[in-house]
Amino acid sequence: MGKFTFKLAIRQLINLSLGLSLVSLFSACSQVRNTTAPEILNSRYTDEQPVLSGNGRYVAFVSNRDGRRKLLMYDLQQRQFVDLPGLNKAEAIAETPSLSRNGRYLVYISSEQGRPELELYDRSTRSAQVLSNGYRGWVRNPSISPDGRYISFESSSRGQWDIEVLDRGTNIELDISDGSRR
Template sequence: MKVRVGDSRWLRIGIVGTLISLLSACESFNRPQAPAALNSRYNDEQPTLSGDGRWLALVSNRNNNSHILLYDLRGKLFVNLPGLNQSDVIVENPSLSRTGRYLVYISSIQGRPDIALYDRATQRAELLTLGYRSWVRNPQISPDGRYVVFETAKRGQWDIEVLDRGPLIELDIPDGTPVNP
């Protein structure tokens, strides 16, 4: 079979067009997507539920970085957490208070783990173990948000410590619940 000059030009254009569409398809496949559905093709791990069962926190790499995401099980959507996730910080082991107001987690900056607390009402994160001289892991917050328990290697073995945030913090209690001093 003979190929004419005009036919080979269209063949080349067709091959180039196919290659371009394949490359652009591969590029868009790797592009991070905004969190939309709970289950995705990304690595989602370390789930934790709030005491009232409404909120689900998890660690995800959906933005090519370790981030904590908060999912509203009632509304079936992710909730924005301004001031929580930073690109140079590794986060893990989230724990939620009763209504999800408080979130404690491990925050590792330059490889050093600290326990951090994020308050959704103020949209601020603070390190609770800043200056702590030992390794920490697996923080859990009490339902009312006053106490944080965690494991520490202070004595050369893993022990349990309880951190009392104090009587003056605003407790995470359902609306209308009487507060006993």
């Protein structure tokens, strides 16, 4: 009887050790953020298509962190990610970002159900706007001017890839270095 209880105790000890090891492993892999440490730009995930704001403070890029492709923006001065509420939709894939001078405006391609749309995100209003609604043809590779007024992109509306420039007009708030309106 003594051997039987000794073997049982050993098994229970091994099971307990194994269980604690698995708990430690899973908790180490969880996505809990440590808010006291600076957030790092590079990770073990695929980060691609980086673009730098004109003032050199922000970098925007496409990442597959959290298991899906989305746009992220990182503040190089503060060494932390910028909150972009309303930018990344769960059912859409965002690609090819471009930033204005101070990072207020972010233009990108968003594909929902396989159809690419040209979109603009305004960090001041925290809203995204589709710029190519009802547009014939496909769009790709957008680029925004430093002040945020003009957006160039490639379009296939004539059956070939052409370059188009979209003027957002004179009634928009420009992203200029001193903050004044021109």
